[in-house]
Amino acid sequence: MLAKRPTRRALLVELQERPGEAAIGADADAQSASLYAQRLLSELGFGFRPLGAADHPAISWVRSGMAAVTGRQRGRPLMAPVGLSAIADGALLALASLAPKSSIKDLRGAGLLGERSRLAGLSRQGAISAGGGCRLLPTADGVLAVSLVRSTDWDFAPAWLEADIGGWDDVGRVLADRTLAQVLEQGRCLGLAVADADPTPGGPAVWRRTVARSPARSSGGRGAPLVVDLSALWAGPLCTDLLGRLGARVIKVESRSRLDGARAGPADFHARLNGGKSSVMLDFNDAQDRAALQSLIEAADIVVESSRPRGLRQLGIHAEDIIARRPGLTWIAISGHGRSDPEADWIGYGDDAAVAAGLSRCMKDVYGDWLFCGDAVADPLTGLHAALLAWTSWQKGGGVLEEISLSGVVAFAMAADGDLTAVERRARTWRWRDLARGAEGQRYDLPAPRGLVQEPGASNQAVLGGQSSC
Numbered sequence: 001m002l003a004k005r006p007t008r009r010a011l012l013v014e015l016q017e018r019p020g021e022a023a024i025g026a027d028a029d030a031q032s033a034s035l036y037a038q039r040l041l042s043e044l045g046f047g048f049r050p051l052g053a054a055d056h057p058a059i060s061w062v063r064s065g066m067a068a069v070t071g072r073q074r075g076r077p078l079m080a081p082v083g084l085s086a087i088a089d090g091a092l093l094a095l096a097s098l099a100p101k102s103s104i105k106d107l108r109g110a111g112l113l114g115e116r117s118r119l120a121g122l123s124r125q126g127a128i129s130a131g132g133g134c135r136l137l138p139t140a141d142g143v144l145a146v147s148l149v150r151s152t153d154w155d156f157a158p159a160w161l162e163a164d165i166g167g168w169d170d171v172g173r174v175l176a177d178r179t180l181a182q183v184l185e186q187g188r189c190l191g192l193a194v195a196d197a198d199p200t201p202g203g204p205a206v207w208r209r210t211v212a213r214s215p216a217r218s219s220g221g222r223g224a225p226l227v228v229d230l231s232a233l234w235a236g237p238l239c240t241d242l243l244g245r246l247g248a249r250v251i252k253v254e255s256r257s258r259l260d261g262a263r264a265g266p267a268d269f270h271a272r273l274n275g276g277k278s279s280v281m282l283d284f285n286d287a288q289d290r291a292a293l294q295s296l297i298e299a300a301d302i303v304v305e306s307s308r309p310r311g312l313r314q315l316g317i318h319a320e321d322i323i324a325r326r327p328g329l330t331w332i333a334i335s336g337h338g339r340s341d342p343e344a345d346w347i348g349y350g351d352d353a354a355v356a357a358g359l360s361r362c363m364k365d366v367y368g369d370w371l372f373c374g375d376a377v378a379d380p381l382t383g384l385h386a387a388l389l390a391w392t393s394w395q396k397g398g399g400v401l402e403e404i405s406l407s408g409v410v411a412f413a414m415a416a417d418g419d420l421t422a423v424e425r426r427a428r429t430w431r432w433r434d435l436a437r438g439a440e441g442q443r444y445d446l447p448a449p450r451g452l453v454q455e456p457g458a459s460n461q462a463v464l465g466g467q468s469s470c
Helices: 026-030 032-043 057-063 084-098 109-113 115-120 151-161 168-175 180-189 235-245 267-274 287-299 309-313 319-325 350-356 359-367 378-395 406-416 420-432 460-464
Strands: 134-138 143-147 193-196 209-213 226-229 249-255 278-282 302-305 330-335 400-405
Touching (some): 032 084, 084 109, 084 378, 084 406, 109 115, 115 267, 134 168, 143 180, 151 180, 180 193, 193 350, 209 319, 235 249, 235 267, 235 330, 278 287, 278 460, 302 378, 319 330, 330 378, 350 378, 350 406, 359 406, 378 400, 378 406
Parallel strands (some): 226 249, 226 302
Antiparallel strands (some): 134 143, 143 193
């Protein structure tokens, strides 16, 4: 999160072009992706061998398509007030430097931010997320981000607000008379994705946390790792897609009763994230299938999951215990807000998690209104960082359970690139840079899927043999 906030809110919105200022800090901005890559790799114990340069953040934000989904519904496209596209480029540059012969080098980190919005044809909607499932709504004493994306969310809405709820208008009407603390607590208890849009600054922002360790493999990462993908939606599948592009074999595991929700979204986007993965479908209510899942995890080099801890524990899967008895395993636990209590039980998606990190507060400070920044930006940013964390851990021999959260990654990105001086300068200059003009017509190419998307359970026999009842 930003350590300080501009005291003259919205002052920068109406500034006229100042040609002499466009060059201020331009060289530093152009190098920000490489500097961020170096910072990440240094923290993880690796050196940085640059394979190329990234575009200026103003250009990459526009070319990614994210400017098109940032701003008021009838207003002009807006720049992110912090260099999120440079953060994405830096994370991918770091990953590519570790596998210079892989196809990763042909991707653009910033380009991955805008994949869904471009494939789905989304547009900017101000205080409504580009995807439409999350809104910034005033309460009696604050502003709440609330995502109602599942049918069950709407089923719980009347109990949450203790009123008849027929749609978003009713939600907004009731929230206007409720205190923020009240609706936050009640929403979280019911498993709704809600967040305070004006979070209180906490301690230093961190993008990962080591939860548990076991002995590493002495040989480090050799050969092609086996990745078991227990995740869903965007961040986790993006992470495992990137690992697949680095040469890993990826097995996607889904519940028979609850397939990956992304299958119901844009087919092209789901194919981009999950093409080329082996598909295993299991009945988690069946003892034989739970045993098959346990065996699959025990055989993995890398496990990526995005469940709340209690969800897997109900299946008899305790990550800390598995790490303790399985030396060399890398376990990447992706969550909305972390694995520690009480955050471990909080639901979070890409839009509301970014709000929880303070991103919409920053948009309010710079542009004068409560706005979303991009499309579910916490998801692709987290997927990129999770892939780097998984690959570096495997190369060092594994033996670690790492936690990475959507809100934590965005908060870290903002802290890494969000001081007051930089925010004010960007609002004055990036919007008017000659470099960025015309970039809208030069969008980054969307990467092709790694392969075909398998039907659920298509690889059950090949992967599990006779271990599954499905």
